[in-house]
Amino acid sequence: MDWLPTAASSYAADMDRIFYIILWITGIVLVGVQVTLVYFVIKYRGREGRKAAFIEGSKKAEIIWTVTPAILIVGIAVASQDVWSKIKNPDRFPTDGVELRIEARQFAWGVTYAGSDGEFGSEDDFTHYNQIHVPVDRPVVFDLTSIDVVHSFFVPAFRIKQDAVPGLTMRAWFEATEVGEYELACAELCGVAHGLMKGKIIVLAQDEFESWLAEQS
């Protein structure tokens, strides 16, 4: 069973696991409800001379179907929480990552590298549009903002989505686990060419990334 896109980031598998756990739980409930519904429809179809039972409810049943879903959702919430916090909580972000600054605009992604000195705001900074080169197996931590409207940074293969909000700087991160090219899309309606606001994440082997970086500076 593999309906989600091929996973290519360090936390994608964690998220997919929760997705499939929820899919199993809800799938079982769904089949249970639908089968029961069909069964009741057939079994209790109206017939001449039969009468429905006069039952107004059952306290026991109410308790059962209040408590059971409550337990299930607490389980789902607990399982989700750790993955959520791992991906989104800045206190838990990797500290040894490549730092980038990404600025969204109608309708392009601008990515700024610190250059060879590793400092932003210096002369060797350089900016590319719609192509983001990153190393494999190393966290990439970035500041994300927008200069016009709300955009959303979405790389399906990495399972990352983070809105870029004008006036605010969001921190986000990912760690690619496979060398290759991945599509970057804008996930938040951002204007006429929203559907064309796409880019590429180019994941390079670490030494290739270093030499690519040196070439740019």
Added chain:
Amino acid sequence: MSTAEATAPSAHGHHAEMSFVRKYIFATDHKVIGIQFLFASLAFLLLGGLLALMVRWQLGFPGQPIPGGGVVSPKFYNALVTMHGTFMVFFAVMPLLVGVYANYLIPLKIGAPDMAFPTLNMLSFWLFVVSGVIMTASLFVEGGAAGAGWTAYAPLSAVPRYTGVSLGQQLWIVSILFFGASSLLGSVNYITTVINMRAPGMTLFRMPLSIWSLFITAIIALLAIPIIAAAVILLLFDQTIGTTFFLPADGGQPLLWQHLFWFFGHPEVYILILPAMGIISDIIANGSRKPVFGYHSMVLAIIAIAFLGWITWGHHMFQSGMNPLLGTSFMISTMAIAIPSAIKVFNWLGTMWRGNIWFHTPMLWAIGFVSLFTVGGLSGIFMASNAVDIFIHDTYFIVAHIHYVLFGGSLMAIFAAIYFWFPKMFGRMMSETWGKIHFALTFLLYNLTFFPMHILGMGGHMRRIYDPTQYEFLQPFQPMNRFITISAILLFVVQIPFVVNFFWSLFKGKKAEINPWRDNGLEWTVPSPPPHGNFETTPTVYRGPYEFSSPEAAPEDFLPQTTP
């Protein structure tokens, strides 16, 4: 003042002949107003459906001209998406549930001669018309209709140059303001009527669940509408007079819009589903010939959903950059809604259990509702999980979810309600055979249209994109997109039997008896259609609304609420 006005019609008992205009156009009779809402909002439903078909055409056949029309441009596409959502939420589903059935049913089902404020009620309908005309007109103005989504996220919606739309967006705002005024007047009326005008013996816990849900919905609307009104007024200022409430350049805050919008918007979702749940409860009990299983817990579940609806708005904003701790709190509050929702589904099943099910057309739609709402409710758990939401947020998974709830849920309930109360409204029966054909085809094509959207969403297919083939990873989904489009067109076509049946029955249908569904509600004790003023004498209520198959009733299997 209000009480005197409210009780005036019953005090007279008889009613003078009125002019055509007073009777059918600027009417104050709640039944006529309900029927006016019915015709107006069905027209908007049709319009919303046509807009959806154009959206689907572009997604299934990107860049190809619409048969008999032109190519959908990206800008027009955004307008289509925006206006489809706007018309369906504000001008179709909400008025079809609240405008039609709160108006029509509340006085009849609680034993009142009319609404507490009949004139306000008339005003509420005509404000709705003004609002709908403005919204429709915005489709044709220079620059095109609003294109920032029905959620109108700022700054996109706040600055004309970001979308290339100015007048269209401003008319959208003005229309929403009129709509809000209409809803507020309606809500005040529904709440007052339910509290003040119940017939003797109609205690709160003898009210049918339809009335309970419409009552609670009116309270939600009363509290939620002012928020959207405030938000769109700020937006209008940003659009027109150069304020920057939602623009960061001069200290504004784009996320403020999202908070205001969703603080209204999530309760709004419950405005769109709670009345459907109530109506379905009435119809399932009638169809099963059994009392609603767990009536009290059904009432508590409605109240619980209404309450929780106020503290879950943040789940629309998980990816907006909110503090991750807030993400956790909103996940918990959102997940909690699964509990009352599950209670409702299980109680509907419990109602059918050991019943003697009469498959009249409304019952079929009600069963369809339970089946499809369950899908929509369960898919909501994926979004409630903040971790999973990172991936499926703003994808077709959400589109599938919202349509399972609002179409598979609300609209199924609306059809159930139309078939169920048509005889009372118009004094004639709709064709059962065609109603069943309409149900079977709609149910099938509905699933063929919307179920595959879950799969698109799992594949990462973004919503609101103009041309999925632009993305390599979405190209394999193009056959599915075409399949969905064809299903959607067919789904639209199979509504024709409904339209024909509706209008044919209006004039040629079999004359309806007083109580064709053998129901217990007070509306079924008066002629079909009921006269102005509803009840000859104020009814007295002796029992709950669902005493079907009670041993007391033998040999009948129903026991009207007025039976001592």
